[in-house]
Amino acid sequence: MTTNTIGHWVDGKPFAGTSDRTAEVTNPATGEVTGRVALADLDDARAVIAAAASAFPAWRDTSLAKRTSILFAFRELLNSRKDELAAIITAEHGKVLSDALGEISRGQEVVEFACGIPHLLKGGFTENASTKVDVFSIRQPLGPVGIISPFNFPAMVPMWFFPVAIACGNTVVLKPSEKDPTASIWLAELWKEAGLPDGVFNVLQGDKLAVDELLESRAIKSISFVGSTPIAEYVYSTGTANGKRVQALGGAKNHAIVLPDADLDLAADAMVNAGFGSAGERCMAISALVAVGDVADDLVAKIVERTTPLRTGDGTRGSDMGPLVTKAHRDKVASYVDAGENDGATVVVDGRGVQADGDPNGFWLGPTLLDHVTPEMSVYTDEIFGPVLSVVRVETYDDALQLINDNPYGNGTAIFTNDGGAARRFQNEVEVGMVGINVPIPVPMAYYSFGGWKNSLFGDTHAHGTEGVHFFTRGKAVTARWLDPSHGGINLGFPQND
Ligand code: NAD
Numbered sequence: 158m159t160t161n162t163i164g165h166w167v168d169g170k171p172f173a174g175t176s177d178r179t180a181e182v183t184n185p186a187t188g189e190v191t192g193r194v195a196l197a198d199l200d201d202a203r204a205v206i207a208a209a210a211s212a213f214p215a216w217r218d219t220s221l222a223k224r225t226s227i228l229f230a231f232r233e234l235l236n237s238r239k240d241e242l243a244a245i246i247t248a249e250h251g252k253v254l255s256d257a258l259g260e261i262s263r264g265q266e267v268v269e270f271a272c273g274i275p276h277l278l279k280g281g282f283t284e285n286a287s288t289k290v291d292v293f294s295i296r297q298p299l300g301p302v303g304i305i306s307p308f309n310f311p312a313m314v315p316m317w318f319f320p321v322a323i324a325c326g327n328t329v330v331l332k333p334s335e336k337d338p339t340a341s342i343w344l345a346e347l348w349k350e351a352g353l354p355d356g357v358f359n360v361l362q363g364d365k366l367a368v369d370e371l372l373e374s375r376a377i378k379s380i381s382f383v384g385s386t387p388i389a390e391y392v393y394s395t396g397t398a399n400g401k402r403v404q405a406l407g408g409a410k411n412h413a414i415v416l417p418d419a420d421l422d423l424a425a426d427a428m429v430n431a432g433f434g435s436a437g438e439r440c441m442a443i444s445a446l447v448a449v450g451d452v453a454d455d456l457v458a459k460i461v462e463r464t465t466p467l468r469t470g471d472g473t474r475g476s477d478m479g480p481l482v483t484k485a486h487r488d489k490v491a492s493y494v495d496a497g498e499n500d501g502a503t504v505v506v507d508g509r510g511v512q513a514d515g516d517p518n519g520f521w522l523g524p525t526l527l528d529h530v531t532p533e534m535s536v537y538t539d540e541i542f543g544p545v546l547s548v549v550r551v552e553t554y555d556d557a558l559q560l561i562n563d564n565p566y567g568n569g570t571a572i573f574t575n576d577g578g579a580a581r582r583f584q585n586e587v588e589v590g591m592v593g594i595n596v597p598i599p600v601p602m603a604y605y606s607f608g609g610w611k612n613s614l615f616g617d618t619h620a621h622g623t624e625g626v627h628f629f630t631r632g633k634a635v636t637a638r639w640l641d642p643s644h645g646g647i648n649l650g651f652p653q654n655d
Contacts (some may be wrong), residue, residue: 158526160223161191161192161193161197162179162192162193162194162643163182163193163194163338163342163362164230164342164362165195165197165201165205165341165359165361165362166202166345166346166358166360166362167205167208167356167359167360168212168355168356168361169349169354169355169356170355170506171342172201172205173195174197174198174201174204175193175198175200175201176195176196176197176198176199176200176201177193178195178196179192179193179194179195179196179641180193180194180196180335180364180596181244182194182249182335182336182337182338182339183483184248184249184251184516185249185250185251185479185480185481185482185483185519185520186251186470186471186479186480186516186519186520187471187518187519187607188471188484188514188516188519188520189209189516189518191249191348194335194338194362195362195363196335196362196363196366196367196386197361197362197363197366197367197370198365198366199366199370201361201363201367201610202361202363202366202367202370202371202374203370204373205330205354205360205361206301206330206361206370206371206374206376206377207376208293208355208356208359209301209328209329209356209357209359209376210301210328210331210376211356211419212294212301212328212354212355212356212357212535213300213301213327213328214413215324215354216327216328216356217297217298217326217327219326220329220485221274221275221278221419222275223328223511224274224323224324224326224330225272225274225275225324225518226352227351227352227353227445227558228268228271228272228274228323228324228351230322230350230351230352231268231320231347231348231351232268232272234347234350234351235261235265235268235347236265238347239258239261239262239265240258241345242257242261242312242340242343242600243257243258243342244257244260244473244561245262245336245339245343246261246311246312246340246654247381247472247473247479249311249336249337249338249339249340249437249452250308250311250336250438250479250482251310251336251436251472251479251480251481251482251519251520252435252436252438252441252472252479253472253475253476253477253478253479254472254473254547256314256343256434256435256472256479257312257472258438258562259311259401260310260313261312261313262568263313263600263603264310264312264314264316264317265316265322265449266602266603267316267317267321267603267621267625268316268320269437269603270320270321270603270604270622271320271321271324272324274321274324274325274626276375276436276627277324277623277629278296278325278626280293280294280295280296281293281294282294282567283376283626286654287634287654287655288655289638290636290637290638290654291633291636291637291638291639292634292636292637293634293635293637294632294633295632295633295635296325296626296627296630296631296632296633297326297633298325298327298629298630299327299378299629299630299631300327300328300329300376300377300400300532301327301329301330301376301377301378302318302322302327302328302329302330302376302377302378302379302380302381302629302647303328303330303332303371303372303377303379303380303381304322304331304332304380304381305327305332305368305371305380305381305382305383305384305392305519306332306333306383306384307332307334307383307384307385307440307554308334308336308337308438309435309438309439309440309482309529309542310383311333311334311337311338311339311340311341312340312344313375313504314383315331315333315340315341316344317381317383317607317620317621317625318381318620318621318625318629319331320512321359321621321625321626321629322381322629323357323358323543323627325399325626325629325630326622326630327378327428327629328357328358328359329357329358329359330357330359330360330361330371330377331358331359331360331361332360332361332362332363332364332367332368332371333363334361335362335363335369335545336482337482338362340361341360341362342360343476344358345358345359345360346552349483349514352469354605366547367558368392372392372396372399372401373399374397378401378402379400379402379403379628379629380392380396380401380402380403380404380405380427381402381403381404381620381628382396382403382404382405382406383405383406383440383620384406384407384408385407385408385540386407386408386540386566386612386613387545388406388407388614389405389406389407389614390405390407390615392405392615393405393615393616394615399433401409402616402618402628403607404613404614404615404616404618404619404620404628405611405614405616406571406607406608406613406614406620407609407610407612407614407615408438408440408540408566408568408612408613409440409442409540409566409568409569409613410444410445410537410539410564410565410568411431411441411442411443411444411445411447411566411568411569411571412443412444412445412447412557412560412561412564412570413427413428413431413443413445413446413570413571413572413573413593413597414447414449414554414557414558414561414570414571414572414573414574414583415428415446415447415448415449415456415572415573415574416449416450416554416573416574416576416577416579417449417450417451417452417454417571418574418576418579419452419574419575419595420573420575420595421452421456421459421631422459423573423595424456424459424573425456425459425460425462425463427443427571427573427595427596428443428456428460428546429460429463429467429596430597430598431504431525431597431598432444432446432462432524432526432544432545432546432572433467433477433478433544433546434478434523434598435478435479435545436478436479436480436481436522436543436544436545437490437541437542437543437545437546438481438482438542439598440451440568440569440613441568441569441591441598441599441600442542442598443543443546443547443571443597443598444540444546444547445530445537445546445547445560446460446547446549447549447551447557447560447561448545448548448549448550448551449551449553449554449557450519450555453528453548453550456548457505457526457528457548460526460545460546461505461506462600464506464524464526465506465513467524468514468645469508469513469514469515469516469522469523470513470514471513471514471515471516471519471520474514476513476514476515478523478524478544480513480519480520480521480522481520481522481543482520483520485545486520486523486542487520487522487543488542489543490522490541490542490543490544490545491509491522491634493535493536493539493541493543493545494507494508494509494525494527494536494545496534496535496536497527497530497534497535497536497545498527498546500531500534500535500629501529501531501534501583502527502528502531502534502536502547503527503528503529503532504525504526505527505528506523506525507525507528508522508524508525508544508545509522509523509524509525510521511521515648522543522544523541523614524544524546525543525544525545525546525609526546526548527545527546527548528548529550529556530547530548530549531546531549532549532560534540534547537549538651540566544625549585554579554582554583558583558586558587560647561588561589562586562587562588564611565611565612566609566611566612566613567588567589567610567611567613568589568590568591568609568610568613569588569589569590569591569592569593569599569609570587570589570591570592570593570615571592571593571594571595571596571597571598571599571600572592572593572594572595573595574595578596580594586641588610588611589609589610590608590609590610590613590614590619591607591608591609596641599645601622603622604622605620605622606618606620606621606623606624606625607619607620607621607622608620612634
């Protein structure tokens, strides 16, 4: 098979760049190298940023009516051609096709939210704040903005940001993950087809060098980053030190509490879906199941019942769960299972020897359930990012809450109970940004904002929703005197209202 080269997208067209550095792109279900992605050098990065900078003045001045019509066109094209994008995601990420379609639909919801931008950008107006003086507020775009995204949602995560950024009048440089870069180019082509002017949406392929240039370039006004916690922290500190507005979403270790009064069938279904969906490579995956009181034995049995028939295999063959993204990642996740076993956890379902429905060279690891996990084990302390669900047994609700609140991550969490009072207490007391009540993956709708607490987000603005609009604009307050603009003559005192 000949490998294709995946380059950048600049000024409405493909751009090869001058760098001779590339990285392999593989199909995780076959282990085959299917392409090589360009890794930008400094000149490439600067060329992409320059395109976004020169497109900004005209796009900023483009009417809201025109911007909105392009967003609607983009939404229609995306909706009608999402199968193409899903196939690209499955081929490079490995997640099963239905899951890939799910991520596109969640991204599309942000496009739909951004279609309402004229309403979202309305400012305030105060007539006669002082005699014959009016005051009003407007929100204006920042300029060219940088978006740096992770491998696990090559379409949805960029779409958390770019529809809102573009709708607000900014131009974009997207730096996708080098593991699955093709979705970004497909999205760029779609924008062109939707009528977006050249240079408004650009793609810069690359690694740390490209990221560093985005963080340092004076032209780039903000950074929206999603990825692992150490890189999020680095991006936040470097970006803000360079005077940029930064939102940097990091890693996660999501807990679900199951109380003794919960519907255990519902909870077991939810644990399997949230633990093993997308092979656990979701920042909202449940990786720690906190079983309260005497609930664990029955719950573990129900989870085993549901896990055993799951089919791990090629995402194009109707499997339940696909491979992990790379061989190195597959081996790392398997090594955590080894470590958990050595530390004394019980391996109730072992995915290490899975018979996958797929090429033997695929990066397979089946669903894995570990019981009697304790908080000091590495399988509990670290973000594993694989299909490994750990059961931690505790005596009381308070023990469970303490465990979650002591955890350095705070992305998502869930409680399973039939007790409204317990659920309400949990939503109030838990130190986590997104909370599910009998819902295992509480990803907020586009018109709410997505974001975690603690080491799961650096910065104070969550993604999309009104927080997204706020992030991609800055406020201006105007004080105006019209009609009979009489002045009071010379007066060096501070202006007072009358
Ligand atoms: P990653 O941190 O390795 O990479 C993310 C991005 O940073 C990529 O574009 C990558 O090219 C770039 N990058 C990698 N190393 C860099 C470096 N040293 N300097 C500068 N840039 C660098 O993350 P990943 O493995 O692609 O994605 C998985 C991680 O993302 C998990 O930790 C997951 O929890 C997290 N994630 C978080 C959320 C959230 O909403 N909080 C959502 C999705 C994924």
